[in-house]
Amino acid sequence: MVALAVLVTFVIVGVLAPWISPYDPNAQNLANRLQPPLSEGHLLGTDGLGRDVLSRLIHGSRISLIVGFSAVLLSAVFGVIVGLVSGYVGGWVDSLLMRIVDAWLAFPFLLLAIAIVAVLGRGIDNIVIALVITGWVLYARLVRGETLSLREREFVLSARGLGASPMAIMMKHILPNCLAPIMVVATLEVGVVIVTEASLSFLGLGASASEPSWGGMLADGRAYLTRAWWLATLPGLAIFVIVLAVNVLGDALRDALDPRHEKIRSEEIPA
Amino acid sequence: MTPKLRVQDLVKTFTSGRALLGTAERSVAVDGISFDVTTGSSFGIVGESGSGKSTTARIVASLLDADAGSVQLDGREMLSLGRRDLLAVRRTVQMVFQDPFASLNPRWKVGNLVGEGLRIHHRMSREAHRARVQELLEMCGLPASAATRFPHEFSGGQRQRIGIARALAVEPDVLILDEPVSALDVSIQAQILTLLTRLQSELGLTFLFIAHDLAIVERFCDDVAVMQNGRIVEQGNPVELYRDPQHHYTKTLLGAIPIPDPRRRDNNSPRR
Amino acid sequence: GGGDTYGDGDGDGAADGGDSTAPAASSSQLVIAQSSDILTMDPHMHRNRPTQNVIHTVFESLVNQDTDLKPVPELATEWEQVDDLTWRFHLREGVTFHNGEAFDAEDVKFSIERILDPEQASPRASMLAVIDSVEVEDEHTVLITTTDPAPTLLSGLAVNEIVPSEYTAEVGDEEFAAAPVGTGPFTFDSWSPNEAVNLSANEDYWDGAPGVGTLIFRPIPEVSSRMAALQSGDVQIAAEIPPDLTGELGGGTEAVSVPGTRVFFLAMNVTKAPFDQKDVRVAANQAVDKQTLVDALYEGRARVLNQPAFPEMIGYSDDVQGIDFDAEAAAQVLGSTTETVQIDSTEATRTLAEAVAGQLQAAGLNAEVNVLEDQAFTDQVESGASTAYLSSWGVAEGDADVIMARHFWSPSREDAFYTGYTNDELDVLISDARSTVDQAEREDLYAQAMQIVMDDVPWVPLLNPEEIYGVSTQVQGWEPSPIGRFNVADVTLGSR
Amino acid sequence: MIPGGPLHRGGFVDQVIPGRAEGASTPLLQVRDLTVRLGPVAAVSGLSFDVHRGEFLGIVGESGSGKSVTAKAILGLLPKSAEISGSVRLEGEELLGASSETMRRIRGDRIGLVFQDALAALDPVYTIGDQLVEALRAHNDVSKKVARKRAADLLGEVGIPKPVERLDSYPHQLSGGQRQRIIIAAALIAEPDLIIADEPTTALDVTVQKQVLDLLAEVCQRREAAVMLVTHDLGVVAQTCDRVATFYGGLLVEEADVFTLFDNPRHPYTRALLRSVPRLGEDSPFEAIPGSPAQIYISLTACPFAPRCEHAQPVCTAGVPPEFWEGTHRHRCVVAGRGEL
Amino acid sequence: MLAFIVRRLWQTVLVLFGVSIITFSLIHLTPGDAVDVMFAGENVSADQREVYRQQLGLDQPLIQQYFNYMAGAVQGDLGTSVRRGTPVAGIIASTVPATVELTFAALVVAIVIAVPVAVVSALRQGSLWDRGGSVLALFGISMPSFWLGIMLILIFSVGFHWFPASGRIAAGSGMSQITGFVLVDAVLQGNWEGIKSGLLHLALPAITLGTAITATLSRVLRSGLLEVKGQDYVDALRARGLRFATVLRHMLRNALPATVIVMGVRIGSLLGGAIVVEVVFGWPGLGRLVVDAIQNRDFPLVQGAVLVLAVLFVLVNLITDIVQAWLDPRIKLTGGGSR
Ligand SMILES: Nc1ncnc2c1ncn2[C@@H]1O[C@H](COP(=O)(O)OP(=O)(O)OP(=O)(O)O)[C@@H](O)[C@H]1O
Ligand SMILES: Nc1ncnc2c1ncn2[C@@H]1O[C@H](COP(=O)(O)OP(=O)(O)OP(=O)(O)O)[C@@H](O)[C@H]1O
Ligand SMILES: [Mg+2]
């Protein structure tokens, strides 16, 4: 519940960023650069250009959350569909899809990112596209593997015997049974994706510079590790808190979906 | 008149052992069996454990491919059906699995499990659906509250009844029952068998009934086949067959039935 | 090809490398970290500065450049201009290549012709394109003829090394790159790509044996790691230290700097609003407080520029009237602009771009930084799609021609659009300067050109940062070069 | 020592539950007042019984009456959420709440459990050979080779053809009956003193069933082991068990030696059950007990069978019926206890 | 089995073909070419660039270029690097061992840390251990490699001088290359200094790279174990009185398939995606090579590296498929839909 509260808070902060942040995130004051946290007027200090770190963090939550969640959600949905089809239908469909996955994996993400940025321009939407294009593969492999095992199980056979369509079997019987690992991976990926965005900034391919992102802040702050620890630490902490919240929620969801999870379902006592 | 179900020269081989390591060996599970089941009758299969009864059942239910032979339903070959036709067949042929728990999706509540067939084959209002599921559960001696619980919360016999309710939901013409009452106490056994008999006489259902309890088979089935090593070694009307068994195995089988009377322990019984 | 050993010399323990007692000169090892690896050891087959920095310790050119970027003798001891198109070079005697082959005029002719040979496809050909022919006058004299008057010939020759004619022709290009042979103070041992280039002292070097036994170049792309390697003692010289990180050095390491050769500028597309208005461009110049940038972002280790040139450059003029910082005047003009201006930049210049954008913003111009991938950036500015961009131009040759003829001369518009700025008067001045060999006359022509540029202001000239190196206090007798070369022949290593 | 519950009267705890006449020695297994709640379900209520060495205790009862839950409770295998109270002692040693290491030593070695659901009880990704060998080696210091040999022998004894080859099969490659025999073998392989067999022969044809029961009888005799045989097959009970306990709705409703139980059942449920047994050669319709099976929620407050009982009286629903003793025969029917049946 | 592998390897050819086409298209979608990069910031006129393009064959139509390249590739000639002028095959060959070495070491680090954490977390779900393990794992995920790497360097190289800050082996260790794997070579040559130096150099990058995988591994494995924990057969195993370790082995084997797949993909991305770690630690791996090549628009080198990566990926995926089928006998390797 705490996790949910944290997450909701972050979302609200992101949405309300323009109204609640104390400064314009891009307003500079070169005379007042690298102020430590708790210094006057700047609760969390300022960065190398004298910009208010708190304001940048608040605005940054937008990009990081959008990138984190949309990239994960989209890749998971697409990957799961491919994985289910590949694993359940099997045969040449499986071979084809999995070879595509092989080829896909081999592709350097950076090349893709550059090409996308070149063709579509910069901006978070394109970062998300790049992340999704590479991200779905993981889910596809995972779900396909689980499906291979699940489709041989008797309850799938029994559902087939009842006349359930392949679609229904995949979605209703197989998917719920591989939801747990998907959830674990997806919630982890939220962190991975946010950090990947940071790595892109590190390698010089980040989001548009006019919008601060946690990843970008972190990448910028790395040079100041000994001199201005807060520059890298604070956005890092923000990412950590988000990842933690998402994962705790994921765990709770996992437990809720696990029929065997040990809790007393007293609400089900018939009157 | 064509039989409802005609099985001819059915053969199924399995590879067992570790196919991955190349130690696979082939074993014949079903070795050329044939039988006919007429509409509205019950055909019993008894026999040695591992003799291919369940395998036969699965092939007849179109859940497993046969290596050779044919299965005809109302004169129509079933082993080569396309996906679409298969769906139609599934409406008419249903199977109750030998292992009830494994055949129930552990993440589904029993109400949904029982209702699945209904949903697929019988469109009905949500209310009617719920009522029907309730009815099916009660028919099989399960409390209505079962609908909201998960399969692992049930006893072995309860699960077996869930499996039966699930198959009945579809309202099939042909019901394949793989040891459907083995985990039930005799009273509930009787309840279920009475239910089946009633459905048969009301709706003209055809049963393929696999069991180990010869006494039940005698009463429930019109015909019985005795299987051993993938073959039918003897077949006929159960009353007559029991009275005058021909095959050696059938004789052994009949001789091994434990008599429900402690005073009649003979030299043959495990504890004299 | 890669080397076939992981390293030479004698095993100096990995982690304790820096702490070990100072080894004897002949066995001492100097490790230099640059940000990137070399591309090849063939001096003629690349166009890459870190590569040349390494290559120039193994190979030498006819001339070198001193810290003021003026040509000084290297393999040529003297030179004179015979006429507008002909130059005579007197070569150093008694020099041998590492394989024992003697250095002579044939090698010079061979090397220049090798670069210019279309078959060879040397990317350096354009640098010497002006050369028409090379003649061997005698064993130690060559005559170079140019097609046009070539005032920048010497700076071109300074960056093109001489290879041994016989050996190169004999072994072929591939083998030559794998086992290069030059005249420099160090001989090539091995190269493990992305890992290290291992060199050892050339005991027979014409200027005396170097002070260290082994010289190793290691590519360490990440600044923080490069500095860490320096501080942990893994390397003794770390190149390309950003000025605002010099404060982190200390404890046996120090920052050593030299005035650099890079001109940073904000370019404004004069064909696009709002920069099609000259007063806006002037105001932009007034809006940028360069001194603050130098103080804040460069810790003072940079010079403010008031023209597109720095003082060591031929063509720099003290008389040019630049535009001083004047926030109020700037605000009056910029305050009335409505356009949102994208300032294109690459990741490398992002911080500066953001700071400049911030200052423009403060003056009322709605400026945003748009960071592009390097090539996308190049495409953008060369195609003229950019409204404004922040970039830098390297002038290692120390000659204003490098900037003027590229950025402000209309014939070059065909190659790259940049700001789209042209001025007929300016064109004539630049053309004249290009075909004049008399340096004093050229300086005068450029001074006039600079003033025209600063009157029309297609650029906001920003600053010229110093080249900063992190150096271990062990290193003695080393001075950085403004063009990034490592003249380490005289370096010795003391204890830490 | 053992908390008195509402389900029994007086000195029940100290009362020796009469076993076989000669059973003066301490019982092998002593279950007292065992109560299990699983979520909303009262699966077992106030259960007490003894098992003595060398005997077969038959357990019959309605489907869902708590037989399997009892078996699992004895071995401490119920889910953590289960609420368990009472006492289970193996030769005096309390098992409820014992340390996991104690339980580990006892499981398999002292008490073997044959699970009801054979497929679910086998690890799908290990060969049956591996699983059998492990079960033996967990308690006996024998080499893998010897263990494998024992496993193969045991498979032969439970009637599996080509046992050596079968060792390399995976559970999903076996028929239902074969799997069932595998888990019987797994329970027997370490030669436990008490074998709790939960419907071990349901999937077996009668010839193999007989073979398996013979094996159990042989083990029981040779090693003075005891067998708790949960089954629905009253024929099997009649042929093998010494004593029989009947379960209904989580309650042990009747217990007696096999002859008494078959000749003179006292509890109406036991009577009805015996009436329902189909016998070979009789062509009567299937006879079920009217009404629906019991499912007990929260806790038992009346005779669970009362709603279906033809003899039910108001007293039957007034409270949980106490135990009535007639020599070694006990039951929980008030009406029968009053002699009105 | 053999047939399966053979078929998979045959399919690899198609994969490589597909990869090459996509790479080729992508590289041509990206702005600029090798010549532009080479002459960026130099006074080289458009004409001169064009001349150079002709010399390199970059002026030919794309299709032509592609076919030229593939014609060579089919004969095992991966071409010559535009930027370096040396054969691509040689350049790649010198980086693959470093990459494999680092990946392997990172994997070892991850397994050593993650498996115990996952086991304890799963068995004591909800306990302090579990929470601590999760927080640690998530911390690992949230830390970008560059940040962690730099921190490690600052602490252990600069601060304590325990580990070298970068590189693969001490400069001048006097070891010759046999296999290209530093440690293997050092062992082969009995060079103790080399082994020590190699291990010291490997430690920090492996830990940095391993941290992110450790998190994934421990979380996925934990989830798998939780799933397995509730299964009846685990109770059944316990009912046989098996030692804890044995029960655990059963649980692990059942929980592993999903973990193996996720790890397979992750290892894959490590092979090509350790870029950041390679950059931070100056590690001469494939990732850095690819990034450099991309930035230089060195088409033959990118293409060659991607093809090599593709082969590695196909192998990794093949191995995970085989491992998965080996772990779970119910899986049919040869696939094929049933009715
Ligand atoms: N995990 C569980 N959660 C909730 N209820 C359970 C659980 N396991 C069993 N039950 C309930 O406990 C009661 C007793 O179940 P148990 O398995 O002991 O029956 P049984 O006597 O073995 O029946 P059967 O002969 O059908 O196997 C049943 O009502 C069942 O629904
Ligand atoms: N998937 C499989 N792979 C390999 N062999 C199998 C497979 N399924 C069944 N078999 C084998 O086929 C034979 C017949 O099995 P089947 O399940 O049909 O027997 P059954 O007659 O139903 O026996 P039971 O009465 O014990 O259930 C057995 O020997 C079994 O081992
Ligand atoms: Mg069967």
Ligand SMILES: [Mg+2]
């Ligand atoms: Mg049970």
